[in-house]
Amino acid sequence: MKNNIVLIGMPGVGKSTVGVILAKVLGYEFVDADLLIQKKEKRLLKEIIAQEGQEGFLRIENQVNAAIETDRAVIATGGSVVYCREAMEHLRDIGTVIYLKLEYDILKSRLGNLRGRGVVLKEGQTLRDLYEERVPLYEKYADLTVDEKNTGAEETLQKILDALKR
Numbered sequence: 001m002k003n004n005i006v007l008i009g010m011p012g013v014g015k016s017t018v019g020v021i022l023a024k025v026l027g028y029e030f031v032d033a034d035l036l037i038q039k040k041e042k043r044l045l046k047e048i049i050a051q052e053g054q055e056g057f058l059r060i061e062n063q064v065n066a067a068i069e070t071d072r073a074v075i076a077t078g079g080s081v082v083y084c085r086e087a088m089e090h091l092r093d094i095g096t097v098i099y100l101k102l103e104y105d106i107l108k109s110r111l112g113n114l115r116g117r118g119v120v121l122k123e124g125q126t127l128r129d130l131y132e133e134r135v136p137l138y139e140k141y142a143d144l145t146v147d148e149k150n151t152g153a154e155e156t157l158q159k160i161l162d163a164l165k166r
Helices: 015-026 033-041 045-066 079-083 085-094 104-110 127-141 153-165
Strands: 004-008 029-032 073-076 095-101 144-147
Touching (some): 004 015, 004 079, 004 085, 015 029, 015 073, 029 033, 033 045, 033 073, 045 079, 045 085, 079 085, 079 127, 085 095, 095 127, 095 153, 104 127, 144 153
Parallel strands (some): 004 095, 029 073, 095 144
16 A cells, blocks of 8 residues: 655755655654654664664664554655665555655755764765765655755645645
């Protein structure tokens, strides 16, 4: 049953912010996958990454996302979920995957300390490297893409609602 909406995209594109509003508008539940991970692990994302390393974090992220069972929900995922094949296949099975796309320069201006946000970065990897690595994965898994160029939360919300109607 595909009656959930799954939001994917880089950190800082507004998956959680827009997701909460979208859930209210649709009368859906809101699920924040990063918060599910923190609840299950009883640690912050940045602590999990520091203690388990990138691979360990992705293993946990994959397990948690692949186990999400919900109905009529908007699911905001972590930006690195696209590295988790099993999780992404499950999320595609239970929902419509929407990629919130944002140009690199706008994203860069929005983001502060990536590691403080619990962003999975390889040693020496820059935000641009991460962006260029992930964009093809977001495009691969997305059922719909919503370009957030020159939009705030309300305009992004309207674009999502319009895309869902098509």
